[in-house]
Amino acid sequence: MKIRLMLLTFLVLAAPLSGCIESASTEENCTVLPAGHEDDGTLRILTYDISALSDEMLEDFTTETGIPVEMIRVDDAGGILDQMMLTKEAQQADLMIGLDNTYLPTAIDNCLLQPHETSQENITSAAAAFYDGPLAVPFDQGDVCLNFDEDALAEANMSIPTHLNELTEEPWKGKIAFPSPVSSSPGRAFLAATMEYFSLESDGDAMSWWGDMIGNDAIITTGWTEAYETHYTGGYGEYTEGHIGDAWMTVSYCHSPGVEAFYSGNSTHSTSLMIDHASFHQVEYTGIINGAAQINGARLFIEYLLTPEVNGNMPENNLMYSVLEGYDLPETDGYRYHADVPSVVTVMDYEQIQANMDQWLEEWKAATQQA
Amino acid sequence: MPRNSELVGRGFVVLSYVVLSTLPFVYAMARLQMVTGQTPLEALVNFPEAYGAIDALRFTLLEASASAFLTVLFGFPIAWCLGRYQWKHATMLRAVFSVPFVMPAIVVAMGFLLLIDQQSLLYKTGLDLRTETGVIGAYAQRTGWSHPGHFLALIIAHAWFNLSLMIRFVEPTVARLDPAWEEQMSLLGQGQSTFGRLRHLWWPVLGPAVLCAASLSFLFSFTSFALVKWLTPFNHTLESLMASYGGSAGIADYRVDTSEIVMSASIVQFLILLSALYLTSTLQRRHSSRFALVSEHGAQASRGPPTFKAKVTVYAGFVFALAPMVAASTASFRIRNKTDTGTTYTWGIEAWNAAWAGNLSTLNVAEALANSMVFALGTLIIALPVGWILASTIHALEISNHHRLAKALDVATLLPLAISAIMVGLGVLLGVLKNMPSLFQWSLLPILPHVILTVPFVVRIMLPAMRSVDPKWKEQASVLGLSPLRTWYHGYFSFIRGPAVVASSLTLAFSLGEFGASWLLVRTGSWDTLSVLVDTLMSRPKFDPLVQPTAMAAATVLMLLTFFLFILAERFRAEGEGGGF
Numbered sequence: 001m002k003i004r005l006m007l008l009t010f011l012v013l014a015a016p017l018s019g020c021i022e023s024a025s026t027e028e029n030c031t032v033l034p035a036g037h038e039d040d041g042t043l044r045i046l047t048y049d050i051s052a053l054s055d056e057m058l059e060d061f062t063t064e065t066g067i068p069v070e071m072i073r074v075d076d077a078g079g080i081l082d083q084m085m086l087t088k089e090a091q092q093a094d095l096m097i098g099l100d101n102t103y104l105p106t107a108i109d110n111c112l113l114q115p116h117e118t119s120q121e122n123i124t125s126a127a128a129a130f131y132d133g134p135l136a137v138p139f140d141q142g143d144v145c146l147n148f149d150e151d152a153l154a155e156a157n158m159s160i161p162t163h164l165n166e167l168t169e170e171p172w173k174g175k176i177a178f179p180s181p182v183s184s185s186p187g188r189a190f191l192a193a194t195m196e197y198f199s200l201e202s203d204g205d206a207m208s209w210w211g212d213m214i215g216n217d218a219i220i221t222t223g224w225t226e227a228y229e230t231h232y233t234g235g236y237g238e239y240t241e242g243h244i245g246d247a248w249m250t251v252s253y254c255h256s257p258g259v260e261a262f263y264s265g266n267s268t269h270s271t272s273l274m275i276d277h278a279s280f281h282q283v284e285y286t287g288i289i290n291g292a293a294q295i296n297g298a299r300l301f302i303e304y305l306l307t308p309e310v311n312g313n314m315p316e317n318n319l320m321y322s323v324l325e326g327y328d329l330p331e332t333d334g335y336r337y338h339a340d341v342p343s344v345v346t347v348m349d350y351e352q353i354q355a356n357m358d359q360w361l362e363e364w365k366a367a368t369q370q371a
Numbered sequence: 372m373p374r375n376s377e378l379v380g381r382g383f384v385v386l387s388y389v390v391l392s393t394l395p396f397v398y399a400m401a402r403l404q405m406v407t408g409q410t411p412l413e414a415l416v417n418f419p420e421a422y423g424a425i426d427a428l429r430f431t432l433l434e435a436s437a438s439a440f441l442t443v444l445f446g447f448p449i450a451w452c453l454g455r456y457q458w459k460h461a462t463m464l465r466a467v468f469s470v471p472f473v474m475p476a477i478v479v480a481m482g483f484l485l486l487i488d489q490q491s492l493l494y495k496t497g498l499d500l501r502t503e504t505g506v507i508g509a510y511a512q513r514t515g516w517s518h519p520g521h522f523l524a525l526i527i528a529h530a531w532f533n534l535s536l537m538i539r540f541v542e543p544t545v546a547r548l549d550p551a552w553e554e555q556m557s558l559l560g561q562g563q564s565t566f567g568r569l570r571h572l573w574w575p576v577l578g579p580a581v582l583c584a585a586s587l588s589f590l591f592s593f594t595s596f597a598l599v600k601w602l603t604p605f606n607h608t609l610e611s612l613m614a615s616y617g618g619s620a621g622i623a624d625y626r627v628d629t630s631e632i633v634m635s636a637s638i639v640q641f642l643i644l645l646s647a648l649y650l651t652s653t654l655q656r657r658h659s660s661r662f663a664l665v666s667e668h669g670a671q672a673s674r675g676p677p678t679f680k681a682k683v684t685v686y687a688g689f690v691f692a693l694a695p696m697v698a699a700s701t702a703s704f705r706i707r708n709k710t711d712t713g714t715t716y717t718w719g720i721e722a723w724n725a726a727w728a729g730n731l732s733t734l735n736v737a738e739a740l741a742n743s744m745v746f747a748l749g750t751l752i753i754a755l756p757v758g759w760i761l762a763s764t765i766h767a768l769e770i771s772n773h774h775r776l777a778k779a780l781d782v783a784t785l786l787p788l789a790i791s792a793i794m795v796g797l798g799v800l801l802g803v804l805k806n807m808p809s810l811f812q813w814s815l816l817p818i819l820p821h822v823i824l825t826v827p828f829v830v831r832i833m834l835p836a837m838r839s840v841d842p843k844w845k846e847q848a849s850v851l852g853l854s855p856l857r858t859w860y861h862g863y864f865s866f867i868r869g870p871a872v873v874a875s876s877l878t879l880a881f882s883l884g885e886f887g888a889s890w891l892l893v894r895t896g897s898w899d900t901l902s903v904l905v906d907t908l909m910s911r912p913k914f915d916p917l918v919q920p921t922a923m924a925a926a927t928v929l930m931l932l933t934f935f936l937f938i939l940a941e942r943f944r945a946e947g948e949g950g951g952f
Contacts, residue, residue, distance in 0.1 A: 038809055049907055055729055071733055073907070078618065085622040086800060090808035106625070183615050221604065222615045225910065230604055236914050239707050239714060242484035242601055244502055263914045265710035319914065365422060365628070 030111030035293035036091035042068045043297035046083060046093035046289065048076045050318055053097070057317075061304050067297040076223065077103055077185040077284070084112045084289060091291030095298035097139065097305070101130045101283045102188040105354035108135055113287040116295075118302050127283050127323035131350055136287035139305050140320035143254040143345050144189035145279030146176075149234030151269040152248040164197060164209060164278055167216070167249070174217035177231035177247035181364055184223045186282075188361075190251045192353070193280040195360055196346040200277060207367040214368050219247055228252055234270030235260060254279055258329055258339030259319050266334035276344035284320070384760045385780065392787045392823050395798025396641075402621040402801055403634040411638055418635040422628065423612055428639060431593055431608040434522065438529035438592035439585045445530045446537025447581065449688040452681035453538060454545030456674055464685065465538070466937035467692050472535040473880035473933055474696070475902040476597035477909055478926040482695025483528045483602060485702055500524040521603040528598050533588040534692060540580040548576060550674065583654040590647045590788060593640070597906075609636045610791055617793040621801065637791045644789035645782075652781050655835065696930050703923035707916035722920030726928075731921050732908060734899050736928055743900040743929075747882035750821040754878050755871075757822065758829025765830070766837040784830045787823045795820060814898055821882045828881065829874045836870035876940030880933045901929040 037044075047053065058069045072093050074083050080096050081103045088110070099107055107113055115134035127138040153160065158171055167176060179187035191206075198204030214220075221227040229237035231247035235256070238245055253259075260268035272279075286305060288298045304310060306324070314322040315329045322328075329336040400411060409417065419425050449468065458464055471479070487493055487500040497505045500520035507520040556562030556572045599611045607615065613633050619626040620633040677685065703722050708715045729735030734742070761784050768777035787795070799820065803810045810816055840863060848862025864871075884902055899907065908922035 036808065037812060040812070049911055055733055058733075075618065075910070082618040082622065085619070085625055087804060090804050092808070092811045110625070219605075222600075225912070226600075226604055229913065239709070239916075240913055240919060241481060241488050241702070242501065243488070244604070246502075259914050263709070263916065267710065319912065362628070369422065 030114075030290065032114050033091075033111075033291040036087065036089070036291035037293050039293035041294070042070050043095065043294045043301060044070050044072055044093040045095045045097055045301070046072045046074070046080055047097040048074055048079060050098060054317065057310060061301060064304070065297070065300050067294070067300065069297075069301070078183065078188075081107055081112075085110060088112065088291075091289050093289055094292035094294040095286065095301055096289055097284075097286040099136070099285050099287070100185050100189070101281075101285075101348070101350075102185060102192060102353055102357060104131060104136055104285055105350055105357070107287075108133075109354065112290055114290040114292065114295075116288050116299050116302070118299065118306070122306075122325050123323050124325050126281065126347075129347060129349075130281075130283055131285070136285035137302055137306065138283045138323045139286050139311065140314045140318055141281065141283045141323055142320045143279045143342055144186050144193065144251060144282050145254045145340075145342060146190075146249055146273040146275075147228075147232070147234060147252045147254075147256055147270050148249040148273055149232070149269060150271050152233050156248075161273065162275065164194065164275065168209065168212040169216070172216060172249070174219070174246060175248045176213065176216075177219040177221055177227040177250040178213070179224045179227045179251055180220050180222060182361060184221075186224045186251050186253075188357070189280040189282045191360055191364055192348055192357070193278055193346045195356070196280075196348065197275075197277045207363050210364060211367045220368065224252065228256075232270075234268075236263070249273070253282075253320075254342055255321070255329060255339035258335045258337070261334035261338040262330075262332065264333075266337075268334075268338055271338075272340035272342070274340060274342055276342070277346050279342045279345045281345045281347045283323070381760055381764050384757055385764055388757055388761060388826060389780075389783050389786075391819075392826075393783075395795050395802055395823075396786075396790045397798070398801045398805075399621065399794045399798035400634070400637075402797070403630050403637075406621055406623050406630040407627055407634055409631070409634065411634070414631070414634040415638050415642075417631070418639050421632045421635040422616075423607060424609075424632065424636055424639075427607040427609050427612040427636070430603075430606045431610075432643075434525055434529070434595075434599075434603075434606075434608065435589045435593040437522075438526045438533070439589040441526050441530040442533040442537055442588040443581060443585050445688070445691070446534050446584065447541060448684045449534070450538045450541035451545055452677060452684045454542040456677035456681050458677060458685070462941040463938065464689065465542075466934060466941050467689055468538045469535045469937045469941075470696070470880075470930070470934050471531050471692055472533065473877065473884045474532070475884045475905060475926070475929065476532075476595070477601070477902070477906050478699055478929065479528060479532060479695055480598050480601035481702070481909065481923065481926070482699040483524060483531075483598075485698035486694055487524055518603065518605050521605065525595075525598060525602045526592075528602055528695075529588070529592040529595065531691065531695065532598070533584075533591055534688070536584040536587050536591075537581070540584040541577055544577055544580055579654045579657040583651055586647050586651045586654060590644060590651070593644060593647070594788075594791070596792070609640045610793075612636055613640075613791055613793040617797070620793070621797050633793060633797075637794050640791055641789055645786075648785040648789055649782055652778070652785065655831070656781075699923050700927040700930065703920050703927050706920055709916070722917055723924045725917050725921045726924040731911070731915070731918060732899075732904055734904060736901070736904070736925050739899050739901045739904040739925065740928060740932070742898055743883050743902070743932075746815075746817050746821060746900060747879045749815055749818040750825055750882040751875055751878050753818065754822045754825040754829055755875055758826045758874065758878075759833055759871075761826065762830045762833035762837055765834055769838070770842075781830075781834070785827050788827050795823070817898065817900070821885055824885060825878045825881045828877055832870050832874040832877065833867065836867040840866045872940050876936045880936050883929060883933055883936075901925055901932075905929065 045053070053071065058071075062068050072083075074080055077098050077100050080098050084091065084096060084107065096113070113135040117134065118137050120128060120132060120137060123138060124141075127141050148160070156171070161167055166172070178190070181187040181191035194206045194209065198206040198209060219227070219231055221231065227247070227250045228235050229240055230242055230244050231237070232250040233245045233248055235250075235252070237243045254272040257268050257270045257272060260270050286302055288295060288302075292298055308324060308327070311322045311324050312327045314320050315335065329339050331337070403414075404410065407414065418428075453461070453464065453468075484501070485491065489499075489502070493500065499505050499507055500523055503511055503518065503520040507523075511517065511519050552572065553568070556568055561571045562568045593608070594610045595608055596610045596614055599606065599608045613636050616629040617633045618629075620630045622630075704718050704720065706717050706719055706721055708717050725731055726736045729738070761780070765777050765780050765784070768774075768780065844866065845858065845862035848858045853861065883900070885900075905922050905926045908918060908925065911918050913919050
């Protein structure tokens with residue numbers, strides 16, 4: 001009785017407050033909002049844990065510009081969007097670093113970024129193809145694709161799949177780990193790749209393939225880390241605590257085998273599955289938040305992020321490709337040698353992602369839950 | 372008779388705390404209601420349709436119940452032996468058994484993963500809880516139960532985590548029970564058999580304490596997140612489900628599905644935990660009265676040195692309590708070295724150098740340690756007096772026969788433990804954004820959630836202690852003509868000094884180990900605490916072999932600091948002073 005009374009009190013308290021909170025704006029034309037926080041001279045950067053933004057690099061920026069930097073970190077790219085959406089009415093950061101091309105349209109549609117002028121002259125066409133407007137600038141890129149354990153396949157005397165449908169067959173039962181597209185950005189990117197892949201086939205249906213994968217005991221994890229580190233047999237995970245090693249294949253980057261080799265004295269038994277259209281070109285962006293206080297600092301930081309000294313070192317510092325012309329992966333310890341380059345990668349345009357991503361996620365959830 | 376100004380002050384503190392601790396939930400619920408268009412009742416009805424919710428609820432109930440049972444199974448014999456005999460290093464033993472409770476869950480998870488991995492002793496004995504080969508695999512195949520090894524690892528880790536609850540609740544009662552009672556009981560017909568003594572003496576005296584510890588174990592296992600994430604990767608608890616999808620909850624016209632999951636799951640979790648807390652509060656009251664009854668006879672256990680059986684039990688528990696921590700510390704010196712000829716491990720201090728220099732993180736260990744200490748001290752300065760005032764108010768209401776009000780306030784102080792950390796984070800975020808966005812730039816903001824989360828423990832520790840103080844002692848002290856302050860000190864405070872020290876050390880340790888709320892609320896790198904630093908490092912891709920050992924080095928610093936605090940607290944707590952939560 002008392003518990004019921006307490007609950008009722010809560011419900012009564014909760015009900016009137018719900019009306020006080022305004023709904024999100026649906027205006028088409030965005031206006032530049034006033035600063036959501038006080039400008040105390042510090043540049044606040046909203047990002048996930050990007051290794052490239054080292055302490056040393058931030059100190060160099062402060063030494064060069066006199067602007068101190070403070071990092072506001074979230075879990076991943078999705079977390080950046082969530083945070084900006086939640087704090088839309090009073091943004092707490094000036095610059096976002098890390099939204100990828102599967103999230104950027106939602107951020108732009110919701111007026112979360114403001115225009116700025118930054119030269120994009122030296123940026124590769126692959127990085128600039130998805131979006132080259134004034135609201136966001138690419139800072140790194142890579143192709144998301146399936147990685148597999150060569151040794152495991154050789155031991156099981158299995159051939160390398162040439163079509164995604166082969167993964168729904170018995171030998172692959174319970175042997176593939178996918179990060180969920182609902183909560184992981186590489187997961188989203190791979191979902192987009194499968195949409196493209198099956199749309200090119202006359203009787204292809206991506207959702208029925210996903211349903212079949214679940215039926216074949218595919219492992220779905222919350223994020224990339226669990227899939228790659230805990231389940232995948234081909235990566236560094238086998239040397240970490242808690243490794244289960246029940247998946248011979250997972251979603252990662254096509255150049256992940258190169259990263260493995262780079263940190264392992266030029267040795268790896270992981271490689272990428274090179275099937276046309278079964279990979280997705282991911283580009284990560286930086287942009288000034290609509291509601292920023294330290295706009296000048298944010299603009300200077302974007303320029304700094306695109307300098308050859310910083311961006312050219314993305315492969316070592318952030319384990320991704322640079323977006324600058326003329327920069328490739330280093331050859332040290334087999335980094336470039338083991339990094340695979342897909343011959344035909346899925347490249348989606350802005351409108352495709354903008355129009356379809358939410359619906360794909362809903363369909364994916366329905367397909368995987370039903371299965 | 373309290374003065375008016377005292378009543379007003381007390382009322383203000385009580386009201387502020389209740390509002391501060393419940394408002395985030397109300398804000399979050401209101402926002403979720405607006406986003407989903409569902410009333411809380413509709414969300415409750417729609418719970419079975421929320422993505423993954425039913426599976427999560429089933430798993431949560433199962434693991435929390437099993438964990439509570441295992442906590443009693445592991446903890447009771449240790450508490451019994453510890454309380455019944457005189458131990459040479461009782462202070463140190465108590466500190467070791469207390470530390471697990473305040474360890475950051477991610478460190479515990481890493482420690483247990485090390486204990487069950489393929490290089491571990493357990494694995495070599497054929498018990499493979501991780502990859503589930505051998506006996507465990509055969510059992511899984513025969514029963515069709517997927518991943519029993521993971522489940523077992525989780526409930527053992529929960530039992531480890533909650534071990535101190537059993538010891539803190541049960542040990543003081545065992546220690547203070549007059550041996551004459553047992554002797555008298557054995558002379559009676561009902562007490563001649565062990566079962567008879569158990570039924571007629573031990574269960575009435577210890578039962579409420581055991582059940583109280585079990586219900587709190589259930590509660591903490593129910594809300595477990597990091598241990599579930601790492602030890603049972605194929606399952607979700609309601610809390611981990613909300614954490615996975617909660618980031619995008621509460622945003623209008625965007626990912627309504629996640630708001631639906633969080634709203635439904637948080638209401639179900641709230642109702643279940645509220646029931647568990649109500650039970651805890653009732654049991655604790657009963658435990659207090661038993662405890663007082665026992666202490667009236669005032670006998671300090673003096674049954675001499677421990678027997679061989681007692682030694683085996685306590686030292687086995689000691690090894691169990693230390694094992695994950697030692698494993699995690701050892702891992703900070705072990706560096707992977709992979710070449711084209713194979714993988715070897717070398718021992719060295721490279722990771723400690725990296726941790727100290729901050730090579731792999733925004734802050735180095737010393738800076739994160741300083742932040743942790745500032746937040747912990749700030750939390751102590753606020754949480755201890757607030758908890759004290761709340762406990763004394765509840766006690767004052769009880770002795771003035773306002774039992775209903777006392778019970779309502781008692782349960783209200785426990786509410787922060789029933790509310791999901793996701794809801795607290797979302798609610799505080801919305802509340803601060805709406806009322807005072809500039810607060811986000813205030814570097815001491817993390818103290819707020821730390822206070823909200825630690826006050827319930829201060830109340831839980833202080834309330835039974837206050838109940839056991841006889842008002843006559845104060846009256847006697849005042850007759851001696853002492854000043855009001857000295858009367859209060861000698862007639863009141865000196866009797867609850869032990870629990871106050873325990874509450875302080877627990878508050879400090881909780882704040883040091885706290886991770887969830889500060890991570891949700893404040894994500895500014897330069898304010899990172901040690902526990903956030905450990906998690907940040909552990910979440911990074913570990914291609915670089917130094918990442919994990921560096922995280923373990925930071926975790927070791929945190930463990931040592933916590934351990935030191937408990938040793939210090941135990942030194943201040945006189946033998947037999949009790950001070951269970």
